[in-house]
Amino acid sequence: MIQLNPVVHSALAAITLAALPAPAHGQVPSMTGPVSFHYDDLSRFKTLLEDIDNGADPTEAFTVYMANASTGFRGWMDRYNVSAENFGTLYEDYGAVFHALPDLTAPLLAKEDTTRDNIERLRDLAGSDIAIPVYYFVSSQHRFAGTPVRLANDPAGVGVGAALGVAGRYRLEDGPPATDRMVDSLTYLAVHEGSHILQLHAQGGLENYRSIYAPGGGTMLSIALREGCAEYLSFLTSGERYGDRHLYVAEHEAELWSDFLTIAAEPAFSVPGWFSGSDSEHPDRPFQIGYAVGSEMCRAYHEEMPAPDAGVSELFSLYDAEQAEAVAAAYSRAVAARTR
Numbered sequence: 188m189i190q191l192n193p194v195v196h197s198a199l200a201a202i203t204l205a206a207l208p209a210p211a212h213g214q215v216p217s218m219t220g221p222v223s224f225h226y227d228d229l230s231r232f233k234t235l236l237e238d239i240d241n242g243a244d245p246t247e248a249f250t251v252y253m254a255n256a257s258t259g260f261r262g263w264m265d266r267y268n269v270s271a272e273n274f275g276t277l278y279e280d281y282g283a284v285f286h287a288l289p290d291l292t293a294p295l296l297a298k299e300d301t302t303r304d305n306i307e308r309l310r311d312l313a314g315s316d317i318a319i320p321v322y323y324f325v326s327s328q329h330r331f332a333g334t335p336v337r338l339a340n341d342p343a344g345v346g347v348g349a350a351l352g353v354a355g356r357y358r359l360e361d362g363p364p365a366t367d368r369m370v371d372s373l374t375y376l377a378v379h380e381g382s383h384i385l386q387l388h389a390q391g392g393l394e395n396y397r398s399i400y401a402p403g404g405g406t407m408l409s410i411a412l413r414e415g416c417a418e419y420l421s422f423l424t425s426g427e428r429y430g431d432r433h434l435y436v437a438e439h440e441a442e443l444w445s446d447f448l449t450i451a452a453e454p455a456f457s458v459p460g461w462f463s464g465s466d467s468e469h470p471d472r473p474f475q476i477g478y479a480v481g482s483e484m485c486r487a488y489h490e491e492m493p494a495p496d497a498g499v500s501e502l503f504s505l506y507d508a509e510q511a512e513a514v515a516a517a518y519s520r521a522v523a524a525r526t527r
Contacts, residue, residue, distance in 0.1 A: 220318030222306045222381075224299050228252075228260050228324030229292050236286060245282070246275030259322025259347075273327045288325070289366045295323060295373065302374045306381040308424040313385040313503045321347045321377050347380045378425050382417040382503070389503035399506060405455040407477075410462050411447070412511040415481015416502050419489070422482065423499070432473035436483055441526045443472075443480055444518065451515065487521035488514040 235252045239245050250271040253264060263269065278285060306319055387396040399405025399413060422428055436443060450458045460466025461477030473479075485502060492498040505514065 219316045222303045222310075223318070223320045224295075224303075225257055225259065225320060225322045226292050226295065228257050228322065229290070231255055232325040233290060239278070239282075244275075245278040246271050249274035249278070257322050257324065259320070260324040260326070263324070263326060267326070269327055277327050285325075289369070291323070291366065291370060291373070294366055294370045298370060298374050302377050305374075305378045305421075305425040309378065309381050309385060309420060312420065312424065312499050313389060314500050315385055315388060317385065317388055319347060319381050319384055323373075347377050347384065372429065375421065375425065375427055375429055378427075379417050379421045379429075382420045383413075386413070386417065386503050386506070389500075390506045395506060399455060402454070406451060406508070406511070407447070407453050407455060407458055407461065408451040408511045408515060409506070409508070410455050411451070411477055411481035411484060412505055412514055413481075414462060414478050415483070416485040416505060418478045418482035419485040420499075420502060429478075430473065432476055432479040433482065435473050435476065436479045440483070441522055443476065444522050447477070447480055448515075448519075483521075484514050484518040488517040491517045491520075 231252050235248045238248045238251075252274075253260075253269070253271055256264065302321070306321075310316060310319070387393065390396050399409040418428075447461070450461075456463055460469060460472065461480070462475055465474070466472060485505075489495050489499065489502060492501075505511070
């Protein structure tokens with residue numbers, strides 16, 4: 188899962204994986220096919236706002252919007268219990284924010300070829316031709332985020348969804364959200380979440396993939412491995428990083444790693460400031476600094492391989508405790524070598 192800071196105040200966006208109901212033993216159908224992009228929900232949202240402007244009741248308008256949702260948006264709504272009432276209440280308080288969100292269809296289309304190429308490179312690294320459909324939609328909650336959700340009736344089996352949302356701290360006097368930054372973030376996250384899709388298949392399906400999120404099934408180190416490898420693989424394929432948190436890691440690497448090792452065995456997501464929430468003791472650290480720490484973990488493990496180019500596909504399959512410990516040990520050696 189990935190959650191990122193708002194692009195402009197609280198104009199928000201979210202990415203989520205989507206998967207079919209798992210067959211026996213948690214396997215996801217291995218449907219081969221293209222990387223595809225779906226914008227219909229954005230068009231429906233534009234129509235929704237026009238209907239409200241013409242006098243439609245917001246809750247009723249959102250009911251229609253949700254009833255005609257794509258499979259990607261339906262998977263998101265099921266996962267997060269989105270309702271028309273939630274939408275309607277939010278619109279009552281922040282309707283102007285909804286209207287201020289830019290229409291991202293055209294700029295997303297303009298970057299579609301680049302996004303597709305980056306995801307294709309991911310598939311090449313994984314040695315996979317799994318179909319990856321990308322859905323864009325507007326929802327009522329979450330920042331930039333990514334998480335596997337079950338998606339019914341999609342022959343591709345798994346896909347990426349991108350959701351735009353709003354929250355109360357957005358200030359209209361600051362002007363509309365920065366379209367370019369929103370699009371750049373969404374397209375980067377599409378690649379990041381594409382790596383999670385490929386991880387899901389390489390790790391044997393939903394049951395194994397989700398095992399680290401179950402109570403007693405994973406640790407903070409498990410999350411660093413999962414998200415860090417996704418972050419690292421995204422960089423390998425796109426040459427891009429999200430924000431500058433990697434620069435903070437480079438400057439404070441030994442301190443961060445020492446601190447992380449003290450909480451590495453704690454339950455997954457139980458310690459704020461690394462992958463969710465904020466750390467009041469270290470307010471200077473970038474949001475979700477654990478992603479960049481995990482990326483350096485994965486990089487160290489990759490660079491220790493006898494033949495890194497040939498072994499990169501292994502990075503998609505890492506998830507269990509023994510593998511996480513091996514990756515952490517590689518990073519400990521790298522940090523020690525750099526601090527001598």
